[in-house]
Amino acid sequence: MSGEERANLVQECLRRLHDIGVQTVSLTCDGPSCHLSMFKALGALISPSNMSPSFPHPSDENLNVYILLDICHMLKLIRNSFASGGLLKNGNGEIIKWKNLVDLNNLQNSEGLRLANKLRSSHINWDKQKMKVNLAAQVLSNSVADALEFCCDVLKLPDFQGCKATVEFIRLFNNLFDIFNSKNSFQKGFKSPWREVNYNYWHPYLETCYTYMYISQLTDTSGLLMTSTRRKTGFIGFLVAIRIF
Template sequence: GKVRWQDIAALHSLQEKEGLRAANKLTKGHIQFENRKMNVKLAAQTLSRSVASGLRFAEESNSLMDCSGTIEFCEIIDHLFDVFNSRSPLARGFKHPLNATNWAETKIFLRRARYYLMTICDQSGKRIVEGKRRMGILGFVFNIDS
């Protein structure tokens, strides 16, 4: 599917119009981020599992059209943030630090995520890692490889 920023902006607009949030932290600051491009916390909140869940709910309730590509992208990026920032031994799932018991599952996910990131294409069909805006994707790939 297609990953579109418009899907996230549409979810924010829908939440503003309805006066409710779909259990996410999306605000106007997340949508109009131009002055805060380097804010990782903002990016993590925008590309999170809760935003993916909100998009899925809006899609299923016919409030938004097909956003499956955006949902998948948000879920993968959220899982990657969880793996990269894992440290608490009490955490569950991808937030749990790497160890012998969860390494196999995490390795499968990391391989899948790496392939996904390396094959994402822009609107013209050119892979992102071959374009001018490749550094964000390559940063994730280098972390995966590490």
């Protein structure tokens, strides 16, 4: 089924829901190319340089329906891109290395100790369990970033020197995933549900140009923007979520 055919079905569903008094405010899906084509056919724009992640409601042009790419799926795609390529570059040209995570896992295995993180060989050999969200979330986590910093700054191990860019990458996606995946009313910080009382905590993090520009400027080792590669979907998915909120 083409993207245009899917768009027609979505519009028909929206009309029927509207007819019985249901107001649809958002549309969420995962990231195959046919869904990206569907968004385009509906009227949403998802180019990083021209982002408008909504489209007019077919029954009321004064209403917008916002699009979202499932953030759990997007996190797995980010992990897949990072691990498969092995290297990324941030906007400053600094190298983000999957090898830092491999080295951390090897160190922990050899020492028989864990630096307060859940990193295991199953996280490194993720391709056999690529659908498990928890493996991606535990890799791109603050606890792993903390362990890398400890190895670099405190233990001063040679294998971890120059891992600051990797730490920054991991922390950013950890925080974004916490914000967009908040679900427990008792959680604190970025994991807490969005409420008016904590609006001034999470919203400035999304509103700053830093998070959006950081992802927009990530490249592969050849200098090609990740949002322009075959593995663009995960990065675009996070940009869409940032723009909406």
